Structure formats: C-alpha cells, structure tokens
Amino acid sequence: MSNLLELQDIGKNYGDDVILSKVSFTLAKGTAVAIIGHSGGGKTTLLSIMGLLQKATSGTVLVDGQDIDSFDPHRLAKLRGEYLSFVFQRARLINSLTALENVMAPAWFIGSGENVEQGAKALLENFGMSHRLHHKPQELSLGQLRRVSLARALLLKPPILLADEPTNDLDPALADEVAECLLAARTGGTGVVIVTHDTGLAARTDQTFRLEERTLRPA
Ligand SMILES: Nc1ncnc2c1ncn2[C@@H]1O[C@H](COP(=O)(O)OP(=O)(O)O)[C@@H](O)[C@H]1O
Ligand SMILES: [Mg+2]
Incomplete structure (x- = not known):
C-alpha cells in the first residue's frame, strides 16, 4: 500500500x-506525526x-503514490480538494459568514450536500461552541476561531490533515481539547501532521x- x-x-x-535541504518524509494512513x-x-x-500550496525547488512530492511534478494548477487544486485539509496558524475564516457557515463552506464548494449541516453542528457542539453557531468571526475569541477552523478541517474527513501550531495561544484545557480532536482523526484513517512547540x-x-539545520530527523 502506498x-x-x-x-x-x-x-x-x-x-x-536555502530553507530546506534533503528532506524525506512519509505519512501512513491513520497515523499522526509531530x-x-x-x-x-x-x-x-x-x-x-x-x-x-507551493512547490519545492527540488525533490519529489507524492500524494497517494501520484507524483505531482507534472500537475497543472487545476489538477493540483483538485488533488488538494480531494486529499488535504488545513488548520492554519491564523484561522482563515470568511468574515461575512457565521461560525456554522464557515465550517460548512468547503463542503458547499465541493458540492457535498446532505448531512453537512448536521455534521458541522455536531462538531461545533463537541467543541463547546453550541452557543456561538451563528456568530461571525469578529465576534469570536481566538480559541473559538481555532475551534471553528478545526471543525471546518475535520468535517470533510480528509485523508491528510495538516495543522500549523494548532494549540498555540490556547489555554491548557482548550489546547488539550484541540489536541484530542486532531489525534482522534486517526481513527477514521486520516494521516495527521502537526507542527508544534x-x-x-x-x-x-x-x-x-x-x-533542524534545514532537514528533518527523527527526534
Ligand atoms: N515567501 C517567502 N519568501 C521569502 N522568505 C520566506 C518566505 N516564507 C518564509 N520565508 C523565510 O523562510 C524561513 C522559514 O520560515 P518558516 O517556514 O515560516 O519557519 P517556521 O514556520 O519554522 O517558523 C524564514 O527565514 C522566513 O523568513
Ligand atoms: Mg511557522
């Protein structure tokens, strides 16, 4: 299996x-890597x-065994949509949409209808956000924004979930909750990569x- x-x-x-040099890495299904x-x-x-989101200067990137080198922007975007979800350091939410709508937005985008709203609500409720479903990003705290961003990333059950310092700036209890949700994605087969301090x-x-020194080594 690839x-x-x-x-x-x-x-x-x-x-x-030179930012990176000779970096090799593999991510298997249902595993989490820090x-x-x-x-x-x-x-x-x-x-x-x-x-x-950007190309390497040299080397090879394979997604599910597919070498992306020759992919045009359209095919890359399609592959990204099919395989990848992100939790960014700064939540990139749409200011004109509510928390619930922000979680559902990527699902609308790829045209998966049905149980989207139910799933989005369930995720937000799990994160203690049931009283904030209809608030817009500017009305939410940093921790709440992070939870919306995480729910959005988890809703589509992506094969690969990438998180950039997801527990940064959160109080310990909330950081623990976010960590728990990220790691739990493994049970559905998602491979999780977490950049963290x-x-x-x-x-x-x-x-x-x-x-360290531009390359990746087992810690
Ligand atoms: N788009 C860019 N153009 C030029 N330099 C960049 C760009 N993005 C990041 N850098 C530089 O690359 C280095 C690594 O940055 P980054 O990947 O953000 O590190 P980290 O996430 O480990 O803090 C930094 O010196 C940063 O200034
Ligand atoms: Mg960084």
Missing part, C-alpha cells in the same frame, strides 16, 4: 536562501509544500521529527 504522502529529497530556496523545531526553521514552509502534544503522536 503512503498517503511522501516527500523524497526535498529542497526549498527563497532566492539565495514536527518540532526552532522558529524560522522552515516548518511552515515544509507544511505548505506537503499541502501543495508543544512537547506534550508531540509526545502523544506516533512519531516526532525535528526540523
């Missing part, structure tokens, strides 16, 4: 700056390459890597 995601010998430069490392070390850059969270994943 890996959900495989990076082979990835390099990434911004102009003359990536730790210094600020400015290239973690977000690496996650954006895994998420097909939270060593407690990293310890609960199946494997931890450290991004």
Whole structure:
C-alpha cells in the first residue's frame, strides 16, 4: 500500500536562501506525526509544500503514490480538494459568514450536500461552541476561531490533515481539547501532521521529527 504522502529529497530556496535541504518524509494512513523545531526553521514552509500550496525547488512530492511534478494548477487544486485539509496558524475564516457557515463552506464548494449541516453542528457542539453557531468571526475569541477552523478541517474527513501550531495561544484545557480532536482523526484513517512547540502534544503522536539545520530527523 502506498503512503498517503511522501516527500523524497526535498529542497526549498527563497532566492539565495536555502530553507530546506534533503528532506524525506512519509505519512501512513491513520497515523499522526509531530514536527518540532526552532522558529524560522522552515516548518511552515515544509507544511505548505506537503499541502501543495507551493512547490519545492527540488525533490519529489507524492500524494497517494501520484507524483505531482507534472500537475497543472487545476489538477493540483483538485488533488488538494480531494486529499488535504488545513488548520492554519491564523484561522482563515470568511468574515461575512457565521461560525456554522464557515465550517460548512468547503463542503458547499465541493458540492457535498446532505448531512453537512448536521455534521458541522455536531462538531461545533463537541467543541463547546453550541452557543456561538451563528456568530461571525469578529465576534469570536481566538480559541473559538481555532475551534471553528478545526471543525471546518475535520468535517470533510480528509485523508491528510495538516495543522500549523494548532494549540498555540490556547489555554491548557482548550489546547488539550484541540489536541484530542486532531489525534482522534486517526481513527477514521486520516494521516495527521502537526507542527508544534508543544512537547506534550508531540509526545502523544506516533512519531516526532525535528526540523533542524534545514532537514528533518527523527527526534
Ligand atoms: N515567501 C517567502 N519568501 C521569502 N522568505 C520566506 C518566505 N516564507 C518564509 N520565508 C523565510 O523562510 C524561513 C522559514 O520560515 P518558516 O517556514 O515560516 O519557519 P517556521 O514556520 O519554522 O517558523 C524564514 O527565514 C522566513 O523568513
Ligand atoms: Mg511557522
């Protein structure tokens, strides 16, 4: 069986700056992996390459065995829609939509109807957000925004879930809840990659890597 995601010998430069070099990585179904490392070390850059949001300068990215190198932007977007969900460091929510609508928006986009509203409500209720379903992003706290963003990412049961410092800026109880939800996605077969400074969270994943001196090593 092929890996959900495989990076082979990835390099990434911004102009003359070498950010990543010789990075290899595999993500199997139903596993969670943590990536730790210094600020400015290239973690977000690496996650954006895994998420097909930008291309590597060198090396190979395989999604479910498919080499994306020759994919045009349209095919890349389709593959991204089919396989990937993100929890960004800064929640990218739509300000004119309510919390519930924000969670449902990607599902509307790919045209999956039916139980979307029920599923979105259930996720938000699980996150203690039942009293905030109809509030807009500007009326929500940081922790609440993070929960909306996480519910949105989980709703589509993506094969691959990428999270960039998902527990940052959250109080311990909430951080624990968010961590629990991320790790629970494994039971549905989702492969989870979590960039984090939270060593407690990293310890609960199946494997931890450290991004250091531009490359990824088992921690
Ligand atoms: N689009 C960009 N253009 C140029 N340099 C960038 C860009 N994005 C990030 N960088 C630089 O790449 C390095 C790694 O950044 P980043 O991936 O955000 O690290 P981390 O997430 O580990 O803090 C930093 O020095 C940052 O300034
Ligand atoms: Mg970062």
